Amino acid sequence: MAKKQKNSEPNGSGPKKTARHFDSGWYLLFAVISIILFLVITQPDPYLNMLKFFKEGIWITIYVTVVSFILVLVVGLIGGLGRVSGNKVVRGIATTYVEIIRGIPLLVQLLFWYFAMPALIQQIGRVTGNEALSNYQTNAIAMAIVGLTIGYGAYMSEVVRAGIQSIPKGQMEAARSLGLTYFQAMQHIILPQAFRVILPAIGNEFITLLKDSSLVSVVAVADLTRRGREYSAIHFNTLQTWSMVALVYLVMTLLSARLVAYTERKTKSER
Amino acid sequence: MAEAIIQIKNIHKHFGDCHALQGVSLEIKKGEVVVVIGPSGSGKSTLLRCINRLEEFDSGSIVVDGIPLAGAKNINLVRTEVGMVFQQFNLFPHLSVLENICLAQRIIRHRSKKEARDVSMKLLDKVGIPEKAEMRPPQLSGGQQQRVAIARALAMNPKIMLFDEPTSALDPEMIQEVLDVMLGLAKEGMTMVVVSHEIGFAKAAADRAILMDGGKIIEEAPPKVLFENPKNARTKAFLSKVL
Numbered sequence: 029m030a031k032k033q034k035n036s037e038p039n040g041s042g043p044k045k046t047a048r049h050f051d052s053g054w055y056l057l058f059a060v061i062s063i064i065l066f067l068v069i070t071q072p073d074p075y076l077n078m079l080k081f082f083k084e085g086i087w088i089t090i091y092v093t094v095v096s097f098i099l100v101l102v103v104g105l106i107g108g109l110g111r112v113s114g115n116k117v118v119r120g121i122a123t124t125y126v127e128i129i130r131g132i133p134l135l136v137q138l139l140f141w142y143f144a145m146p147a148l149i150q151q152i153g154r155v156t157g158n159e160a161l162s163n164y165q166t167n168a169i170a171m172a173i174v175g176l177t178i179g180y181g182a183y184m185s186e187v188v189r190a191g192i193q194s195i196p197k198g199q200m201e202a203a204r205s206l207g208l209t210y211f212q213a214m215q216h217i218i219l220p221q222a223f224r225v226i227l228p229a230i231g232n233e234f235i236t237l238l239k240d241s242s243l244v245s246v247v248a249v250a251d252l253t254r255r256g257r258e259y260s261a262i263h264f265n266t267l268q269t270w271s272m273v274a275l276v277y278l279v280m281t282l283l284s285a286r287l288v289a290y291t292e293r294k295t296k297s298e299r
Numbered sequence: 300m301a302e303a304i305i306q307i308k309n310i311h312k313h314f315g316d317c318h319a320l321q322g323v324s325l326e327i328k329k330g331e332v333v334v335v336i337g338p339s340g341s342g343k344s345t346l347l348r349c350i351n352r353l354e355e356f357d358s359g360s361i362v363v364d365g366i367p368l369a370g371a372k373n374i375n376l377v378r379t380e381v382g383m384v385f386q387q388f389n390l391f392p393h394l395s396v397l398e399n400i401c402l403a404q405r406i407i408r409h410r411s412k413k414e415a416r417d418v419s420m421k422l423l424d425k426v427g428i429p430e431k432a433e434m435r436p437p438q439l440s441g442g443q444q445q446r447v448a449i450a451r452a453l454a455m456n457p458k459i460m461l462f463d464e465p466t467s468a469l470d471p472e473m474i475q476e477v478l479d480v481m482l483g484l485a486k487e488g489m490t491m492v493v494v495s496h497e498i499g500f501a502k503a504a505a506d507r508a509i510l511m512d513g514g515k516i517i518e519e520a521p522p523k524v525l526f527e528n529p530k531n532a533r534t535k536a537f538l539s540k541v542l
Contacts, residue, residue: 196387196389198385198387198389199389199391201353201385201389202383202385202389202390202391202448203391203403204353204375204378205351205353205378205381205382205383205452206378206379206382206402206403206407206451206452206455207375207376207378207379207403207407207455208375208403208406208407209375212406216402216406217391217402220393221391221392221393224393
């Protein structure tokens with residue numbers, strides 16, 4: 029890592045820097061928003077009505093995505109640490125988790141958590157004679173979040189593992205030689221550096237998760253996609269409905285991409 | 300003064316098929332400066348890394364400051380007493396120079412922020428670069444980075460300092476500034492084990508020089524004797540290539 033002094037170019041003046049770094053992705057985002065505004069203003073029926081109908085679904089999509097993502101970060105951190113652990117049992121468990129989850133389609137996982145898991149719990153309740161378990165009713169949003177978290181946690185574990193392994197071995201050795209424990213070294217030395225390395229990948233995972241959250245529409249969660257399906261079923265205007273659903277998703281993903289690009293630039297300049 | 304702070308007895312170490320250390324025994328007294336030389340692959344770095352157990356040894360025993368390493372439950376206790384300086388510096392690039400030196404003091408010595416800062420600034424003075432405290436390691440020259448690395452190790456008040464080829468990754472004009480810091484440490488009575496081919500440093504500072512080859516100690520003598528009048532044929536052959 030630290031070999032020779034690199035003559036980093038002096039920091040440019042403020043305005044020049046922002047001009048150079050202006051992210052052309054913003055143009056696309058503005059264009060998409062403009063199209064939506066144009067449609068809503070020129071043809072309030074159906075587009076404004078549609079947006080009103082979608083409102084709750086948009087919030088549920090955001091809610092499911094953000095909550096799942098926070099949990100995915102936790103699972104990914106634990107899974108990633110497990111994947112690089114010196115303990116064979118821990119590493120084995122983490123590896124098995126990643127391999128199994130990556131081998132099953134996310135849609136099937138979501139169906140499993142929503143339909144199969146409650147059935148299993150009820151069955152256990154019936155066999156053991158436990159009233160509470162046999163009458164178990166599942167919460168669609170909670171199960172959707174569980175499914176997305178476990179599914180995406182596996183991919184995030186691999187991202188974290190790659191980040192940790194990208195940090196030169198000497199960093200851990202230097203930290204350990206100062207007397208830090210393995211976990212102290214991880215916390216203060218390895219993970220902060222690894223985080224910067226994997227920040228773009230984490231951002232990508234967020235955007236992919238946002239899109240894949242549309243899968244929860246098949247397990248009784250009234251997210252944006254499901255609201256779209258309901259609306260088109262009522263009004264029989266599939267072209268307009270799915271175009272608007274697509275545009276709304278685009279606004280969310282393009283905005284996320286810009287945020288990711290921004291944080292990435294920020295941490296880079298801090299180096 | 301005669302007490303041995305490091306006692307190494309007949310240690311063996313394998314890397315797969317490679318028998319890296321083949322029964323090395325060595326005693327180092329408190330305040331002694333020992334320079335280890337030898338061709339690459341001779342096991343000298345491995346020996347050094349065994350002293351703070353960055354490498355585990357297969358058999359034999361090492362006792363550091365009264366604590367046997369083989370069964371040591373809390374190896375971190377030993378490591379806080381043994382400072383190590385690496386060939387590649389291994390500074391933490393995401394932290395400032397000051398934070399590099401403060402980190403372990405805060406976590407392990409539980410010093411207050413101010414206390415750690417004061418210790419760090421004193422050490423930066425000592426290694427001659429107090430003005431670099433707020434910079435990041437990659438902004439420093441190699442020699443400066445290595446001096447920070449020495450300060451970082453010293454901040455834990457170690458009883459022993461290990462140097463693993465501290466000047467091998469440096470441009471020639473930066474070697475002396477690092478050696479000067481090490482010479483100062485030796486004069487203060489620090490116990491030092493130095494893997495290095497800097498013959499000048501060895502002659503000026505070392506009490507003993509050791510030549511290793513093929514995982515064994517070949518010859519052991521005061522540096523003047525070893526460098527100018529070696530007895531062993533392998534030592535002669537090696538020195539003729541280095542000098």
